Amino acid sequence: xxxxxxxxxLIGGMGLSGAVVxxxxxPTVSQLNQRLQRVASNxxxxxxxxxxxxxxxxxxxxxxxxxxxxxxxxIAVVGGVExxxxxxxxxxxxxxxxxxxxxxxxxxxxxxxxxxxxSPDAYEQYHASLKYERRGNxxxxxxxxxxxxxxxxxxxxxxxxxxxxxxxxxxxxxxxISKEDDRVLVKADRSKGESGKYSLxxxxxxxxxxxxxxxxxxxxxxxxxxLTYQFPVFEPLAGDMPVTQKESRAMLDYLxxxxxxxxxxxxxxxxxxxxxxxxxxxxAKKRVVTSILENDQALNVLVSDLYKETVKQKGFQQDNQGTxxxxxxxxxxxxxxxxxxxxGYWVPEYKDSTGKGKSNAEANYLAWADSLDMNDxxxxxTEVKHPxxxxxxxxxxxxxxxxxxxxSFEKVSEIADxxxxxxxxxxxxxxxxxxxNVKTESLGNGLxxxxxxxxxxxxxxxxxxxxEKSRWLRKIRIDIDAAADKIVSGNKIExxxxxxxxxxxxxxxxxxxxxxxxxxAGASHAGFTTSTVKL
Numbered sequence: 001x002x003x004x005x006x007x008x009x010l011i012g013g014m015g016l017s018g019a020v021v022x023x024x025x026x027p028t029v030s031q032l033n034q035r036l037q038r039v040a041s042n043x044x045x046x047x048x049x050x051x052x053x054x055x056x057x058x059x060x061x062x063x064x065x066x067x068x069x070x071x072x073x074x075i076a077v078v079g080g081v082e083x084x085x086x087x088x089x090x091x092x093x094x095x096x097x098x099x100x101x102x103x104x105x106x107x108x109x110x111x112x113x114x115x116x117x118x119s120p121d122a123y124e125q126y127h128a129s130l131k132y133e134r135r136g137n138x139x140x141x142x143x144x145x146x147x148x149x150x151x152x153x154x155x156x157x158x159x160x161x162x163x164x165x166x167x168x169x170x171x172x173x174x175x176x177i178s179k180e181d182d183r184v185l186v187k188a189d190r191s192k193g194e195s196g197k198y199s200l201x202x203x204x205x206x207x208x209x210x211x212x213x214x215x216x217x218x219x220x221x222x223x224x225x226x227l228t229y230q231f232p233v234f235e236p237l238a239g240d241m242p243v244t245q246k247e248s249r250a251m252l253d254y255l256x257x258x259x260x261x262x263x264x265x266x267x268x269x270x271x272x273x274x275x276x277x278x279x280x281x282x283x284a285k286k287r288v289v290t291s292i293l294e295n296d297q298a299l300n301v302l303v304s305d306l307y308k309e310t311v312k313q314k315g316f317q318q319d320n321q322g323t324x325x326x327x328x329x330x331x332x333x334x335x336x337x338x339x340x341x342x343x344g345y346w347v348p349e350y351k352d353s354t355g356k357g358k359s360n361a362e363a364n365y366l367a368w369a370d371s372l373d374m375n376d377x378x379x380x381x382t383e384v385k386h387p388x389x390x391x392x393x394x395x396x397x398x399x400x401x402x403x404x405x406x407x408s409f410e411k412v413s414e415i416a417d418x419x420x421x422x423x424x425x426x427x428x429x430x431x432x433x434x435x436x437n438v439k440t441e442s443l444g445n446g447l448x449x450x451x452x453x454x455x456x457x458x459x460x461x462x463x464x465x466x467x468e469k470s471r472w473l474r475k476i477r478i479d480i481d482a483a484a485d486k487i488v489s490g491n492k493i494e495x496x497x498x499x500x501x502x503x504x505x506x507x508x509x510x511x512x513x514x515x516x517x518x519x520x521a522g523a524s525h526a527g528f529t530t531s532t533v534k535l
């Protein structure tokens with residue numbers, strides 16, 4: 001149900017939670033903007049447009065916190081890295097709404113950066129007259145490099161307003177009917193003597209007559225395929241070089257100024273929260289590191305356990321721990337921060353009366369949907385006349401776009417509640433630097449020895465191992481405000497690489513003179529602590 005501006009203004013008077021309850025389907029870009037503006041009306045929140053996409057849509061960031069925001073550890077929450085994952089945007093926005101409405105206490109110790117939608121051009125396709133799972137932005141790109149952008153885009157062959165799949169009978173094809181569900185096609189396993197009977201394409205025509213289908217889409221660059229880590233050169237939707245788009249450049253420029261971010265939570269296909277990354281010694285030692293580092297793996301397991309305790313849903317999970325050029329891997333391998341990814345939702349795993357499940361995700365989804373009498377999730381295979389396959393049987397059908405990644409909107413509030421709880425628990429685990437055991441000892445002749453311990457009172461170290469290795473996290477700095485000529489022993493400024501979980505480091509100075517001196521220790525991503533002592 002689409003809201004008029006008047007109805008949204010009336011809802012706004014009821015408070016943030018009223019806006020979420022009143023919505024009956026995933027919001028439009030305009031409706032999202034209105035909700036973000038309401039969040040920004042809170043004194044603890046600042047809404048900034050980093051840039052506008054080629055399609056004229058804002059790339060927003062919400063900065064939420066109190067006090068000295070840049071001097072406190074921060075978590076960045078990112079939605080919409082894939083344009084077709086509309087749930088990811090809603091989870092990020094609802095987190096912001098719930099944070100300012102119900103969890104202001106969390107803002108005393110932590111800062112939060114929320115990027116609600118990094119793919120608004122693609123997100124818009126969910127509400128378009130022609131629905132398909134779009135990834136690319138509004139930039140015009142010649143994906144197949146034939147000189148004509150959009151030469152062989154999708155075509156709605158059966159006129160149902162959706163882009164599904166197209167199967168063509170072909171004895172040399174790679175696909176066969178699944179033994180688990182005759183509505184589903186799977187790749188034939190030739191090692192088992194299976195033979196293909198179909199070729200499978202996205203619903204389309206060969207408009208440019210090059211023998212390819214849907215290879216030159218009327219969409220541009222995908223945000224989640226165009227970052228710098230393992231950039232997929234010469235692949236469609238990636239672009240010629242990484243970070244060439246307004247939205248990716250603006251976001252990274254912004255992030256490189258936010259030194260206080262210690263972790264990312266990205267709502268994306270990549271998932272290391274129910275299935276932690278695994279350390280590989282060989283890959284960790286390569287010049288281009290392709291494995292999570294050993295100490296960070298232990299942290300991933302720790303946070304994964306927290307996630308599974310907090311987010312109760314179980315489902316048919318597919319193994320996706322990052323793809324080339326994606327944001328989830330960039331945040332860890334190139335930005336050096338702890339990076340956690342989750343789709344936020346999985347289709348429940350279906351098992352029949354004998355306890356037997358499905359090995360294929362589509363077959364599992366359809367069996368689960370059938371068990372709930374969900375009749376509007378599949379387009380039956382229907383024969384169409386196709387100009388590019390004269391004399392061949394061509395059928396259009398398949399699972400409808402969005403349904404496998406998008407729960408009904410009525411379920412989203414509960415999902416958002418659980419993920420809000422998880423993010424807040426993750427924030428509670430942030431590094432906590434404290435000064436303990438402060439002692440002074442008079443040495444005579446106006447000299448005083450000052451000793452103290454710097455303690456990280458957290459189960460999380462001050463630095464990820466990757467951040468320490470890549471030097472993209474600032475070192476812990478310990479400053480004593482005595483004049484340099486008054487410091488007989490010890491350094492006015494000390495730098496430490498890191499402090500582990502519940503680890504301490506001891507410091508000592510000999511100071512000449514009387515009065516008070518103050519020691520300040522920390523880093524923006526680990527927080528700061530101070531102690532004043534009388535000489």
